[in-house]
Amino acid sequence: MINIVDLPLAEIAPVGDRETQGNRMYRTIYLLLEEEVDYASLTNNDITISAAARTCASLPLKDGATGWVPFSFVKKTAGFTSEGSEGDITSEITNTLSGTIGGRRIVLDNFLECNMGKAFLAVTMDAITGKKYLHGRPYAPLTLSSFTKRVNSENCSADITFTQNNLMQELEYLGEVVSVDGD
8 A cells, every 4th residue: 555656856946934934833733543544445546646746635544433633732842854864775764743742631641651652643734824744654654652751840741752764755634634523
């Protein structure tokens, strides 16, 4: 199901600050456990990678799935980075989605204790255009790889990080990001 497409080189035009400023990353991300994706219903037509489009249709969910769950990061802390380097034999890639969740709350402790090392798909929304972007991909999800929790005189918060070591970059997500019960 993983689409690997080799496209010809194309011109990359310059863009201004309005397209590149960090504030464009919306503060809420939506997480979906990969185990909830109904891979039997997912087809090759659900992912489009071409010179004109890089999209993923709505991901089919298994019966009884919770669906997308919103996570509110502290304002402007959500960020996505993709780093790659060519090695002697192969390239090394690290895609990282990270942010800070505020407060000293039971729901945060439960999330950290129960989901470390689990596979997720995540959607972020561009604050200006409203476009949604899928981080991780079917069969190549993000992993909740690390957290740093702080409870001190300055703040109560946790930095959480999802990683994926795959060349695949984010896709525009065309589906809805609502929980199964409609929230």
